[in-house]
Amino acid sequence: MDIGMLEMQPPEKGAAINTLVFRPGRCTNCGMCLKVCPHRVFAPGERRVKMARADLCMECGACQMNCPSGAIAVDSGVGCAAAIIKAALRGKDEVVCGEECCR
Amino acid sequence: MEEGYATEIMATVSQLGSRERNDHLKARIGIDRMGHRVRPGLYALGSPTRSSPVLVTANYSLSFDALRSALPGRNAWILALDTKGINVWCAAGKGTFGTEELLKAVQATDLASKVDGRTLILPQLGAPGVSAHQVRKGCDFKVEYGPVRAEDLPAYLDTGECTEEMRTVRFKLKDRLVLAPVEVRNYRWLMVLMILAAVFVPFYGPLVLALTLGGIFLFPALLPRLPGKDLSLRGMVLGGLLVTPFALYQLLFWSGGFVIAAVAAEYMLMIAWLGYIGLNFTGSTTFTSRTGVRREIFAYIPWIAGMALLGGALSVVTLALYAGWL
Ligand code: SF4
Ligand code: SF4
Numbered sequence: 001m002d003i004g005m006l007e008m009q010p011p012e013k014g015a016a017i018n019t020l021v022f023r024p025g026r027c028t029n030c031g032m033c034l035k036v037c038p039h040r041v042f043a044p045g046e047r048r049v050k051m052a053r054a055d056l057c058m059e060c061g062a063c064q065m066n067c068p069s070g071a072i073a074v075d076s077g078v079g080c081a082a083a084i085i086k087a088a089l090r091g092k093d094e095v096v097c098g099e100e101c102c103r
Numbered sequence: 104m105e106e107g108y109a110t111e112i113m114a115t116v117s118q119l120g121s122r123e124r125n126d127h128l129k130a131r132i133g134i135d136r137m138g139h140r141v142r143p144g145l146y147a148l149g150s151p152t153r154s155s156p157v158l159v160t161a162n163y164s165l166s167f168d169a170l171r172s173a174l175p176g177r178n179a180w181i182l183a184l185d186t187k188g189i190n191v192w193c194a195a196g197k198g199t200f201g202t203e204e205l206l207k208a209v210q211a212t213d214l215a216s217k218v219d220g221r222t223l224i225l226p227q228l229g230a231p232g233v234s235a236h237q238v239r240k241g242c243d244f245k246v247e248y249g250p251v252r253a254e255d256l257p258a259y260l261d262t263g264e265c266t267e268e269m270r271t272v273r274f275k276l277k278d279r280l281v282l283a284p285v286e287v288r289n290y291r292w293l294m295v296l297m298i299l300a301a302v303f304v305p306f307y308g309p310l311v312l313a314l315t316l317g318g319i320f321l322f323p324a325l326l327p328r329l330p331g332k333d334l335s336l337r338g339m340v341l342g343g344l345l346v347t348p349f350a351l352y353q354l355l356f357w358s359g360g361f362v363i364a365a366v367a368a369e370y371m372l373m374i375a376w377l378g379y380i381g382l383n384f385t386g387s388t389t390f391t392s393r394t395g396v397r398r399e400i401f402a403y404i405p406w407i408a409g410m411a412l413l414g415g416a417l418s419v420v421t422l423a424l425y426a427g428w429l
Contacts, residue, residue: 017392017394017395018392018394018395019392019394032235035227035230035248035265035270036227036230036248037270038227038228038251038270038271038272039271039272039390040267040270040271057392058390058391058392058395059392059393059394060195060196060230060231061196061231062195062227062230062231065230065231065232065233065234066230066233066234066235066236068235068236075393075394076196076231076393084393084396084397084400
């Protein structure tokens with residue numbers, strides 16, 4: 001277990017609470033992110049949306065996938081949180097879900 | 104069962120019977136884990152016309168059944184993607200409920216020739232895997248994201264709109280408690296051992312079983328009332344609380360120098376154990392980000408491991424004291 005902890009990169013001190021990045025300049029106000037975000041992270045705005053509650057983001061990646069203008073980036077990667085725990089405990093940095101999980 | 108998309112339309116109803124309930128129970132506790140799937144393809148729910156809505160879901164029987172049972176008395180098309188029997192949310196995370204699979208399903212079922220509408224209604228929680236604008240490019244259909252929960256579908260179909268409420272995941276008592284069976288399943292062999300231990304090992308057997316069940320069922324139920332921000336910490340608090348009656352009993356009714364060491368050992372071990380169970384719950388909610396889980400792992404695993412080691416050492420001391428070696 002301890003070996004795994006060493007191999008996996010710990011989150012940097014003082015780093016943002018998550019990896020969500022919004023580039024307002026690219027936003028065309030299409031409203032897709034408002035629809036797909038399950039945590040209401042984005043809020044409607046006059047000419048572009050606002051990233052209103054970034055701290056609620058759980059990095060599902062839905063907004064990035066569905067933003068047609070590439071205004072949102074988030075590191076969602078593969079694997080659910082349960083798999084991250086498993087990977088960390090097994091000492092692997094890369095996270096894979098088996099066929100068996102998520103049922 | 105036959106593999107791959109069915110080319111013919113299959114019929115289904117919204118009523119669930121005992122066969123489905125049996126299947127759901129098995130799925131929840133992890134019996135026949137790979138078996139809970141329906142044939143991928145196009146289903147006619149009730150008697151849909153060419154202009155009835157097309158709803159997309161996963162071919163996991165729980166997802167499929169949740170969808171059709173939410174639509175009593177309605178006629179609709181259901182397109183079940185081949186997600187290998189995995190639910191919408193997890194499959195979207197892996198990409199099996201995704202743009203490519205959706206395009207494949209549309210083609211394999213020849214959907215365009217069977218319906219007149221050109222809109223596919225997807226569950227919102229499938230959005231991490233599907234790119235609506237890419238689907239648009241890849242076929243004649245356009246994607247609309249419906250509500251998070253199937254129960255809101257009738258309202259959505261009637262109004263064509265989702266309220267903020269319908270677009271947000273929530274974590275009410277019911278939503279938290281469905282996580283409990285997942286945990287039971289993860290620990291099922293351990294549970295069997297614990298139940299045996301509870302029968303054969305006096306005091307400690309029941310203690311461990313009670314604490315574990317407490318972790319699995321009480322933890323999600325009491326979650327909002329437990330102090331602390333992180334789930335691990337809240338698990339630890341619950342562990343401490345639940346051990347206390349056992350510890351009091353020992354302090355009151357047992358005597359000998361070993362009792363103090365025994366109580367200390369239990370506190371350490373059980374706080375660590377419930378902290379670990381709490382940490383695992385982090386992974387099964389739709390609330391924690393990967394960054395957050397990672398942070399929690401790094402923050403708590405050292406504590407959990409440390410307490411477990413200390414608890415183990417104290418157990419040895421307890422034994423030694425009890426046997427009179429010290
Ligand atoms: S990654 Fe998911 S939770 Fe985070 S802002 Fe995007 S849609 Fe919302
Ligand atoms: S999806 Fe992208 S372009 Fe559309 S409103 Fe959101 S950020 Fe702006």
